[in-house]
Amino acid sequence: MKVATKPYGLIEVDERQNIHFPKGLFGFEGIKDYLLLDADRQPFYWLQAREVEQLAFILINPFLFRQDYELNIDDEELKAIGITSVDKALVFSIVTMLSGSPMTANLQGPLVINRDTHIGLQAILSDSRWKTRHDVMAELAAVRQS
Numbered sequence: 001m002k003v004a005t006k007p008y009g010l011i012e013v014d015e016r017q018n019i020h021f022p023k024g025l026f027g028f029e030g031i032k033d034y035l036l037l038d039a040d041r042q043p044f045y046w047l048q049a050r051e052v053e054q055l056a057f058i059l060i061n062p063f064l065f066r067q068d069y070e071l072n073i074d075d076e077e078l079k080a081i082g083i084t085s086v087d088k089a090l091v092f093s094i095v096t097m098l099s100g101s102p103m104t105a106n107l108q109g110p111l112v113i114n115r116d117t118h119i120g121l122q123a124i125l126s127d128s129r130w131k132t133r134h135d136v137m138a139e140l141a142a143v144r145q146s
Contacts, residue, residue: 035047081119
């Protein structure tokens with residue numbers, strides 16, 4: 001199927017790229033269907049709204065720069081999207097890039113996607129270590145130094 005995307009224009013996508021968020025994302029609760037796309041630059045991905053061409057989020061795997069990252073998510077929330085073991089989950093953080101500011105990732109509101117069913121949720125973590133704006137480059141540099 002062909003879909004209009006913010007980063008790439010009109011592209012052909014595979015059905016396996018479809019991701020459904022039954023509750024939507026925070027601030028975008030009415031938009032439930034997205035596509036997971038590889039970005040031109042790794043380790044990033046795009047989460048593109050299927051019905052809204054101009055709505056796309058940059059994603060990163062938070063474990064790449066925070067190996068101590070912990071997801072304390074209620075088991076019932078995970079069961080609601082069919083996740084019963086960690087190996088069934090893809091985990092992403094939404095990245096923010098603003099001119100003149102460091103690139104940051106939201107570790108307080110991770111996206112968790114079931115690898116098999118392609119159903120996802122956005123969780124809110126109550127652990128005070130995880131904020132909405134973690135400086136990705138500073139934390140990657142810290143990982144490389146350790």
